[in-house]
Amino acid sequence: MRDLVIIGGGPAGMSAAIAAYENGVKDILILERDESLGGILQQCIHNGFGLHKFGEELTGPEYAWKYEAKVRELGIECKLNTMVLDVSEDKVVTATNSEDGIFQIQAKAVILAMGCRERSKGALNIAGSRPAGIYSAGTAQKFVNMKGYLPGKNVVILGSGDIGLIMARRMTLEGAKVHAVCELMPYSGGLARNIEQCLNDFNIPLKLSHTIVKIHGKQRVEGVTIAKVDENRRPIKETEEYIACDTILFSVGLIPENELSKSANVELSGITSGAVVDQDRQTSVEGIFSCGNVLHVHDLVDYVSEEAEIAGKAAVEYINGNKDESVSIPVKTDGKIRYTVPQIITKKKDVSVYFRVSNIYKNVTVKVTDGENVLLSKKRVKVAPGEMESVTLKKEMLENAKELYFSLEEK
Amino acid sequence: MERKLTCIICPLGCELTVQVEDKKVLDIKGNTCPRGKVYAESECINPQRTITSTVRCNDGGLVAVKTDKPIPKDKMTECMAVINKAVATLPVSIGDVIVEDVFGSNIVATQNRK
Ligand SMILES: Cc1cc2nc3c(=O)[nH]c(=O)nc-3n(C[C@H](O)[C@H](O)[C@H](O)COP(=O)(O)OP(=O)(O)OC[C@H]3O[C@@H](n4cnc5c(N)ncnc54)[C@H](O)[C@@H]3O)c2cc1C
Ligand code: SF4
Numbered sequence: 001m002r003d004l005v006i007i008g009g010g011p012a013g014m015s016a017a018i019a020a021y022e023n024g025v026k027d028i029l030i031l032e033r034d035e036s037l038g039g040i041l042q043q044c045i046h047n048g049f050g051l052h053k054f055g056e057e058l059t060g061p062e063y064a065w066k067y068e069a070k071v072r073e074l075g076i077e078c079k080l081n082t083m084v085l086d087v088s089e090d091k092v093v094t095a096t097n098s099e100d101g102i103f104q105i106q107a108k109a110v111i112l113a114m115g116c117r118e119r120s121k122g123a124l125n126i127a128g129s130r131p132a133g134i135y136s137a138g139t140a141q142k143f144v145n146m147k148g149y150l151p152g153k154n155v156v157i158l159g160s161g162d163i164g165l166i167m168a169r170r171m172t173l174e175g176a177k178v179h180a181v182c183e184l185m186p187y188s189g190g191l192a193r194n195i196e197q198c199l200n201d202f203n204i205p206l207k208l209s210h211t212i213v214k215i216h217g218k219q220r221v222e223g224v225t226i227a228k229v230d231e232n233r234r235p236i237k238e239t240e241e242y243i244a245c246d247t248i249l250f251s252v253g254l255i256p257e258n259e260l261s262k263s264a265n266v267e268l269s270g271i272t273s274g275a276v277v278d279q280d281r282q283t284s285v286e287g288i289f290s291c292g293n294v295l296h297v298h299d300l301v302d303y304v305s306e307e308a309e310i311a312g313k314a315a316v317e318y319i320n321g322n323k324d325e326s327v328s329i330p331v332k333t334d335g336k337i338r339y340t341v342p343q344i345i346t347k348k349k350d351v352s353v354y355f356r357v358s359n360i361y362k363n364v365t366v367k368v369t370d371g372e373n374v375l376l377s378k379k380r381v382k383v384a385p386g387e388m389e390s391v392t393l394k395k396e397m398l399e400n401a402k403e404l405y406f407s408l409e410e411k
Numbered sequence: 412m413e414r415k416l417t418c419i420i421c422p423l424g425c426e427l428t429v430q431v432e433d434k435k436v437l438d439i440k441g442n443t444c445p446r447g448k449v450y451a452e453s454e455c456i457n458p459q460r461t462i463t464s465t466v467r468c469n470d471g472g473l474v475a476v477k478t479d480k481p482i483p484k485d486k487m488t489e490c491m492a493v494i495n496k497a498v499a500t501l502p503v504s505i506g507d508v509i510v511e512d513v514f515g516s517n518i519v520a521t522q523n524r525k
Binding site: 059147387 | 416417418419420421422424426460461462463464465467473475477484487491505521522523
């Protein structure tokens with residue numbers, strides 16, 4: 001029997017562990033399938049992490065190390081090279097490694113922190129065979145930054161998510177030529193700063209409303225045909241253009257990795273692909289919590305750490321058997337606001353609600369009502385799907401709430 | 412002359428409008444915080460970037476590195492050439508200087524390697 005088992009030793013798992021320890025639960029075990037802690041940050045060697053949390057600009061490995069050092073200092077137990085195979089609804093965790101074979105642990109509480117994976121290129125419909133030279137941006141990142149191997153010399157990138165933008169710069173610095181970044185949507189999903197410093201600095205064209213319609217080459221990629229798309233995202237034949245290249249990178253988004261959540265019967269959201277959680281990041285299964293990219297995809301790791309602290313603290317309260325009076329206030333959205341986390345409020349206390357919008361909107365008001373009364377309205381100059389927003393609701397506001405309704409009003 | 416810039420200092424990415432004459436910044440609009448102003452001035456007069464990359468270690472593996480200060484933007488390629496020639500002797504800890512004084516900055520490790 002263990003008090004707290006945490007699955008995943010990335011930034012989410014480590015922050016949750018530290019928060020739980022500092023709030024009084026010391027019997028913690030982190031299970032990590034990799035040979036080291038840090039998660040995906042180990043391959044994100046660029047800077048831009050931690051500004052929010054530490055007020056300084058760190059690289060991914062440096063950010064991870066701040067947490068790993070703390071985990072070690074506190075003596076929190078970690079099993080590395082250990083793959084979790086199953087989590088049951090009554091919190092039995094089944095895992096395996098070469099030392100212990102397959103083993104089971106009964107936990108009082110479980111925190112799911114397995115992160116996300118990249119959407120696969122297979123999901124895309126592009127004509128042509130599948131020659132060598134096609135990689136996801138994250139795989140290319142691993143090759144270049146962890147193995148020191150440049151996947152190609154002439155590159156076209158499909159999708160303008162941050163990982164794709166970062167890789168455009170990384171491969172350029174290592175001597176490759178990135179011919180274009182094609183983005184299906186009329187706007188980029190990446191941060192403005194990354195378009196500036198990863199593309200504009202190197203004169204790499206960002207082709208909005210463009211897609212790859214054909215991949216050329218049999219053994220190895222020889223080129224791509226790209227085309228502009230119309231409002232319905234259908235390629236316009238007359239705009240087709242051939243670009244010779246030996247490598248294609250896909251950066252078409254991330255998706256939470258929730259196989260284990262499913263095995264534990266945790267209710268998942270069709271929108272985030274992560275668990276449905278309350279303000280404590282507790283899932284539909286009591287005592288099972290979820291945080292970080294396995295819950296919803298974050299663009300900034302700083303917010304991952306923050307969210308994991310909430311889960312860590314709440315797990316301690318659960319283990320200690322603190323039961324406040326519980327309520328059930330669903331959080332609903334108007335569609336322009338695509339989703340919120342949490343999706344349900346079960347305790348009346350101050351709560352930060354994170355949300356993402358479904359399109360780019362300018363000069364809007366974010367409005368929160370309790371079904372009847374406006375609780376809060378906040379002006380935003382610009383909101384975009386790539387950037388997570390948040391508002392804080394005070395305990396008093398929840399006094400008479402039966403539901404919370406989040407909407408976006410355009411002028 | 413009016414220049415449009417995107418501030419790269421933090422994820423907010425404010426759009427800055429800068430009035431420049433003869434390498435002198437006369438006016439800056441659009442910055443949400445003072446750091447944006449500092450960025451706009453530097454970007455118009457002496458643009459700078461931090462470089463992150465990897466260096467080979469003497470066991471054949473890699474260690475992640477960065478310039479500990481931003482370097483002039485037009486020296487990025489030359490800086491990469493220095494980084495790609497360097498060899499780090501293990502063990503390496505975060506903050507260890509791998510190459511000294513490259514365009515006014517040190518190349519330092521951002522990973523621990525045994
Ligand atoms: C390729 C890629 C590049 C990214 N680049 C950036 C970036 O440049 N900037 C940025 O801010 N964010 C980036 N992100 C987002 C980044 O992942 C998050 O900011 C942050 O790392 C999420 O932390 P996490 O702990 O939730 O997940 P992760 O860092 O993914 O950690 C999850 C951990 O769980 C482990 N795990 C998963 N399943 C199991 C299992 N069954 N058993 C045991 N262990 C398991 C994994 O091995 C991993 O160590 C990137 C994401 C990806 C996928
Ligand atoms: S001006 Fe300030 S707030 Fe705006 S992007 Fe620059 S650093 Fe960030």
